[in-house]
Amino acid sequence: MKHFLVKSVVARALIAGGGRNFNRQLLTAATTSPELKLRHVGAIHNSGYWPRMSTLAPSSGEKDQKEENGNAVVSSYWGITRQKIKREDGTEWPWNCFMPWETYRADVSIDVTKHHVPKSFSDKAAFKLVKFLRALSDLYFKERYGCHAMMLETIAAVPGMVGGMLLHLKSLRKFQHSGGWIKALLEEAENERMHLMTMVELVNPKWHERLLVITAQGVFFNAFFVFYLISPKMAHRFVGYLEEEAVISYTQHLEAIESGKVENVPAPAIAIDYWRLPKDATLKDVITVIRADEAHHRDVNHFASVSDIQHQGKELREAPAPVGYH
Numbered sequence: 001m002k003h004f005l006v007k008s009v010v011a012r013a014l015i016a017g018g019g020r021n022f023n024r025q026l027l028t029a030a031t032t033s034p035e036l037k038l039r040h041v042g043a044i045h046n047s048g049y050w051p052r053m054s055t056l057a058p059s060s061g062e063k064d065q066k067e068e069n070g071n072a073v074v075s076s077y078w079g080i081t082r083q084k085i086k087r088e089d090g091t092e093w094p095w096n097c098f099m100p101w102e103t104y105r106a107d108v109s110i111d112v113t114k115h116h117v118p119k120s121f122s123d124k125a126a127f128k129l130v131k132f133l134r135a136l137s138d139l140y141f142k143e144r145y146g147c148h149a150m151m152l153e154t155i156a157a158v159p160g161m162v163g164g165m166l167l168h169l170k171s172l173r174k175f176q177h178s179g180g181w182i183k184a185l186l187e188e189a190e191n192e193r194m195h196l197m198t199m200v201e202l203v204n205p206k207w208h209e210r211l212l213v214i215t216a217q218g219v220f221f222n223a224f225f226v227f228y229l230i231s232p233k234m235a236h237r238f239v240g241y242l243e244e245e246a247v248i249s250y251t252q253h254l255e256a257i258e259s260g261k262v263e264n265v266p267a268p269a270i271a272i273d274y275w276r277l278p279k280d281a282t283l284k285d286v287i288t289v290i291r292a293d294e295a296h297h298r299d300v301n302h303f304a305s306v307s308d309i310q311h312q313g314k315e316l317r318e319a320p321a322p323v324g325y326h
Contacts, residue, residue, distance in 0.1 A: 097197065098274060105276050106289035107296070112247050114295070116240060116302045122231065126238040134245045140212075145253040145262055146203035149290075152246055153196035154213045155220055156294075159239045159301075160189030162224050163232070180321030181304070188297055194274055195290050201268035202283065232316070236305040243298035250291035257284045 085093035085100060093100060118127040141148035164185035171178045205213070228235040256262040267281035275289045300322050 095270065095273060098194065100273075103274055103276050106292040108288055108292045110292050110295045110299075112251065112291060112295050114298070115244060116237075122234040123237055126234055127241050130238060130241040130245055133242075143256070143261070145249075145256055146199065147205065147209060148249060149253065150196065150199045150203050150205060151209070151213065151216070152249060153192055153199060154217060156242065156246060156297075157189050157192035157196060158217065158221050159224055159228075159235070159242075160185040160187070160192065162221065162228055163235070164189065166225075166228055166232075177317060178321075179317035179319060181316055184300065184321040188300065191293055192297075194270075195293065198268055198271045198274070198286060198290070201270060202265070233305050236301045240298055240302035240305060243294050243301060246294040247291055247298060250287050250294060253287050254284065254291070257287065 087093055087100070116123075118124040137148065137151065141151065164182050167178050167182045167185065170176075171182065224235065227238070253262070257264050262283070264282045264284050267277055267283060267286045271277060271286045271289075272279065272281055275286075277285055277289070303319075303322075304316060
């Protein structure tokens with residue numbers, strides 16, 4: 001009987017014409033026949049595709065199913081839905097923007113006072129450019145530390161994305177491995193974005209600050225794109241100095257919290273989960289781990305500045321990338 005079912009499905013698909021119709025009817029057969037359904041699911045497991053999400057539904061196309069509580073909508077495509085993930089304490093994982101295995105504990109023991117002394121002309125130019133931008137931001141934000149940090153993160157998340165994208169395209173053009181640098185730079189961009197997602201839980205930007213973010217992002221993205229194409233060495237050095245200023249800004253933020261100028265409010269839930277902070281963590285703890293992240297980005301970009309690697313007679317792709325190094 002099962003062989004007859006398969007043959008009839010294949011025959012109907014061939015008569016209808018088109019591989020898409022054949023796949024659709026074969027999927028329908030797999031969902032209506034218990035034995036074929038088991039074989040189909042087993043094939044997905046053995047092929048290595050979606051091992052956690054191989055449940056098939058008899059419907060076709062995209063469905064929106066409301067949960068029992070009626071508060072959220074769960075989107076599914078061909079019956080594939082995200083598996084429910086639990087925290088260590090058994091509660092449901094609330095975030096879609098990052099998963100538990102992407103969380104970490106920041107290395108707060110890193111030296112936050114390091115500074116790369118500019119020696120070459122390009123280093124000095126990058127350093128002075130960063131200092132000029134720092135003066136402008138200080139003039140605008142003054143002691144509004146939360147708004148300053150928010151604006152800083154909208155800019156700091158751009159270089160990693162641009163650098164990773166351009167290295168990705170270079171890898172495709174030259175048929176070369178990137179040495180892990182694509183992933184390292186994209187990780188940096190994502191980490192900076194998570195800093196921003198944390199800060200917006202603490203700060204409510206005004207309309208003119210949102211307008212400034214849109215303008216600055218449009219200008220900075222395109223400028224840094226051209227900058228990286230012309231001189232990746234100088235671009236990474238620029239980002240290294242930018243991260244040095246970020247460390248200084250967060251140090252001043254911490255001093256303001258310790259002096260009482262800024263209220264030491266409870267840490268946002270997203271920060272507690274992302275950095276694995278204790279449940280009673282405060283704003284001071286959040287700023288401390290963000291500053292540690294910025295110090296790591298500082299070191300990565302100073303290292304990635306081609307001059308440091310060329311001293312060893314290597315290209316950037318030949319130097320091991322600090323993947324997972326926050």
